[in-house]
Amino acid sequence: MFQKKNFVDRLTFMRQQHHWSKRQLAFKVGISPRAIGQFEQGQNLPSIETLVQLAQVLGVSLDYLCGLTADPHPYPPDQTFMKASDVSIDDLSQQTQTFDCPVCHAPLTFTLAEMAGMTELTCPACQQVMTFDPTEIRELLDRWRRLTGQ
DSSP states (O other): OOOHHHHHHHHHHHHHHTTOOHHHHHHHHTSOHHHHHHHHTTSOOOOHHHHHHHHHHHTOOHHHHTTSOSOSOOSOGGGOOOOGGGOOHHHHHHOEEEEEOTTTOOEEEEEHHHHHTOSEEEOTTTOOEEEOOTHHHHHHHHHHHHHHTO
16 A cells, blocks of 8 residues: 655655766756755645656656565566667667567577568577568668657
């Protein structure tokens, strides 16, 4: 069950863990430093939109921030979201995707840039050839290029 004190304590703790001032956190979230102070003093609660932004900026789940779990990261990493404006194409081309070969379960790792040009993949361990449609990866790269102006 949500309790305001848990939210207040977690917000303050996570801000301090990042070594951010109230002003720095406010800037990252897009709200006033006064609002952060009101949240940390329990005088006010954020809107749902602001609560989501706080969780994303602080790198924790909503459940953790609201005191519903003791684990700051109760979900798999692939469910962590970032703003497209925080990622450049250079960053994106360095990010890797790892998955297991469906035959021998060997880990296969590629950068997103490498995957964008592929239509098939051969596992180096067992030589199994896998085909796939890279359209989704290309669309992701194109969307980030448009959003970041790169």
